[in-house]
Amino acid sequence: MNNFCKYFDSFFRGLKTLLVGLKTTIKVFFRKKITEKYPENRATLKISDRFRGTLTMPHDENNQHNCVACGLCQIACPNGTITVHFETVENEEGKKIKVLTNYEYDLGTCVFCQLCVNACPHNAITFENSFEHAVFNRQKLVKKLNRDGSTVVNKK
Amino acid sequence: MFDFSVVSSWIHQFLTSVMPEGLAIFLECLVVGVCILAAYAVIAMILIYMERKICAWFQCRIGPDRVGKFGLLQLFADVIKMLIKEIVELKNTDKFLHALAPYIVILSSILAFACLPINKGMEILDFNIGVVFLVAVSSLGVIGILLAGWSSNSKYTMIGAMRSGAQIISYELSIGMCLLAVAIFTGTLQFSEIVAFQADGWLIFKGHIPAVIAFIVYLIAGNAETNRGPFDMPEAESELTAGYHTEYSGMHFGFFYLSEYLNMFIIAGVAATIFLGGWMPLHIPGLEGFNAIMDYIPGFVWFFGKAFFVVFLLMWMRWTFVRLRIDQLLKFEWKILLPIGLFNLVLMILVVVFKLHF
Structure with missing residues (x-):
């Protein structure tokens, strides 16, 4: 039963x-x-804001960024993707400070782990969602993130 | 109601007026054969396109849409690809049986296809044991499958063929039970009479509970019979690569592929014929005006509409459920489906004896 x-x-x-x-x-x-019909719908394509497409350094309207060239991102990077080139100058108070000259970022070796963004104490770098990076030459993947003539934001 | 026998008898009269009767019948048979093969190919292409699209929609995709508008030319591309592919000759196979197997499979499914009454007066094979004939020829295909598995000289094909044999023979019983229930209700085994019986209401409405149970059991067993859906053990990709047709290539593989889809259509067509009235329009007793309007829609539209609806049900089942293990598969048939079928048979007998139907 x-x-x-x-x-x-x-x-x-x-x-x-x-x-x-x-x-x-x-x-x-x-x-x-x-399904996204990708090449046809480029105009209306919506990629999530959190998507890690490429590393960028945001600049404000005065062409200023937040990077103080401390190099923590370079240390945090597991692949050696980031190289921070800086020069040491003396400011008006007589203190020696680092000034960023070239923030070198190699897209070809980046694994998009976001450790550099987490390591940055000044939120100078962030990932944005652009993803169309195809180029014909590997050298073109090495990018300079800070714009020409940009300066660091003077924090009081 | 459009009666196709007017056309066929006109053709027959015309032919016999210009040539002896024997030659006329021979020519007619030839034309009918060509028509069956053409319909077979066209329906197979429609089904393959439908399967791809419906499978995609069930998985929240769009499906083929690159070749032609809505991907409509995709199937022609597939067919051309299949036709120009090389048929590979393998070492250590039984060459004759290896080449013979796909033809047996496709022959059985063409024979079963010819049994379907498409329109009024458009039955090709129609005689008083039609249902028995259909079951007989559709289970002939298992010989081809076993031959394919055996002659390929490969462990995958052998296991696939053995599973397929066990599966088809088991599920044949459930199909038989459902068809028996219908035969008891309609009192005939001839397809045209089964359809004519449903003139005042389809069997699924007239036979209510036992007919609905028989319909569902038939769909499940039919899906297993065609080696599709959750019952595709013989060609379980993860363990048997492609089952009994692993070693086939080119058009020989195409024949297996074609017959798989056409067997699905045959299962759907038979379900549409015996449960949903075949070419019989929807008639509601008492509503003469409604019935007259429904009669204006030709029978083959009704038939194909119903058949493709059942095909959709089969695909829905296929793309929903996960594959069963072989022991679960046989357990499902012998411990669940067959008892339901037997119980349903008794129920149908009671309904018929006590006249509980509409």
């Missing part, structure tokens, strides 16, 4: 789960399709 009940119990439970499965798939069937 126990086996008998078990048989019917398992039968109806199985039937129920099958119907749940059918319900789920028919919902997906009528759902809007997620």
